[in-house]
Amino acid sequence: MEVIKVKNYEQLSKKAAKLICDMINNKKDSVMCFATGSTPVGTFQEMVDCYTQKRVTFKNTKAFFLDEYCLNHPRLFEHSNKYFLEYNFFNKVNIEEKNIFGFDQNIQNADKTIAQMNERLAENPIDILILGIGENGHIGYNEPEDCDFSSTCHLAKLSIKTRLSQRKYFYDADEVPKYAITLGIADILKAKKIFLLASGLNKASAISKLLQEEQNTCFPASALLQHDNVTIIVDEAAASLYDK
Ligand code: F6R
Numbered sequence: 001m002e003v004i005k006v007k008n009y010e011q012l013s014k015k016a017a018k019l020i021c022d023m024i025n026n027k028k029d030s031v032m033c034f035a036t037g038s039t040p041v042g043t044f045q046e047m048v049d050c051y052t053q054k055r056v057t058f059k060n061t062k063a064f065f066l067d068e069y070c071l072n073h074p075r076l077f078e079h080s081n082k083y084f085l086e087y088n089f090f091n092k093v094n095i096e097e098k099n100i101f102g103f104d105q106n107i108q109n110a111d112k113t114i115a116q117m118n119e120r121l122a123e124n125p126i127d128i129l130i131l132g133i134g135e136n137g138h139i140g141y142n143e144p145e146d147c148d149f150s151s152t153c154h155l156a157k158l159s160i161k162t163r164l165s166q167r168k169y170f171y172d173a174d175e176v177p178k179y180a181i182t183l184g185i186a187d188i189l190k191a192k193k194i195f196l197l198a199s200g201l202n203k204a205s206a207i208s209k210l211l212q213e214e215q216n217t218c219f220p221a222s223a224l225l226q227h228d229n230v231t232i233i234v235d236e237a238a239a240s241l242y243d244k
Contacts, residue, residue, distance in 0.1 A: 001224065002231045003211065005239050007201045012235050013042025014129070016197055019231065021047060021056040023128055023193065028057070030127040033064040033183070034089070035140065037079040039132040039197045044089040049091045058095040062124055064117075066131070067140045067182035068103035070110070070155070076175055080105050087145050103181045110155045110181060117153045121187060129191035133198050133206050137219040141182035147220040151184030185223045194230045196221070198238040207234055208241035 006012050019042070024030045034040065050056045057174040068081045077083055082102050090100060100118045125151050131139050139146065141156040156179065158166075170176050188194070198207050206221065210232070215222045224230050234242075 001211070003239075004231060004233045006233065006235055008235050008237075009042055009188060012197060012199050012233050013046050016040075016043040016195055016233050017050060017227060018048030019195065019233075020128060021050045024056050024061060027103075027127060029060040029062070031062045031064070031124045033066055033126045033129045033191060034085060035066045035130055035132045036084045037132045039199055040130055041088055043197065048089065048092045053158065056190065058093045061095055062099040063090070063095060063101065064124075064126060064183075065102045066120070067127070067156075068105055068179050069177040070107035070179040070181065071177055072107075072175070076170075077105075079169055079175075079177075088128040094236070107155070108181055113154045113181060114155070115152060117181075117183075121153070121183075121190075126191040126214070127189075127193060129188060129194045131188070131194060131196045133203060135165070135202055135206055135222050136210060137206050137221045138162060139185075139196075139221050139224070141180040142185050142188075142220040144218045144220060147185065147217040147225045149185045149189075149215070149217060152186050153181065153183050156180050157180045167230075171244070185220065189223060189227050191227075192194075192229065194227055196224065196230060196232045197217050197234075198232070199235045201237045201240065203234075204241040207232070207238050211242050 006015055063080055134146050143159040145159055166176050209219055210221050215225050
């Protein structure tokens with residue numbers, strides 16, 4: 001695993017965006033896959049800036065969602081990963097709508113959306129996957145409680161820890177989703193290039209575990225040790241326990 005350590009969140013975002021845009025410039029029809037959450041927001045902004053400055057084009061790219069919440073009411077749409085990715089990235093660049101592959105948020109349709117995703121993944125192998133990491137080591141919504149390194153796209157029960165970290169975004173505790181659809185670890189490992197981004201002290205323990213430990217399904221991110229093309233971009237705070 002390559003580890004790139006930068007000073008702070010701003011540098012992390014710039015570095016990640018530069019590496020991703022360089023890859024897209026080398027392969028204009030790259031298939032991307034994106035995590036959501038607070039970590040990649042700066043990277044998306046930098047990628048949008050590259051696009052507006054005509055340093056990259058997304059015209060021929062395709063994009064998969066890494067995961068999506070199952071929300072129990074349409075009024076919660078603004079909490080969906082679809083809304084997040086549209087707001088932070090898709091609506092600001094020239095990617096074509098037909099090339100964006102998301103999930104249906106309705107849990108009743110989970111089987112259908114999973115089958116459709118499996119077909120699309122088979123037809124469009126992922127070139128560039130951008131991951132964040134949960135404090136508990138989750139990637140996508142592959143949680144430590146029921147992680148299986150051979151898993152493919154599936155309906156996942158969110159851990160209490162993950163739900164607590166999401167609580168701040170919802171008005172009412174009951175609205176915090178209990179389930180999400182996520183690509184599985186086996187899908188993640190099929191991506192040709194993986195970037196894992198981590199920023200802040202709250203990620204220091206997870207990063208130190210990832211870089212010092214062996215593969216263990218109780219720590220889902222450790223599956224990345226199997227992959228031969230992972231770049232971890234961390235800021236000083238997230239790297240602080242690893243360095244000691
Ligand atoms: C969300 C996802 C999650 C996040 C992780 C970190 O699509 O894949 O695994 O990457 O929960 O979230 P932040 O960046 O908000 O700390």
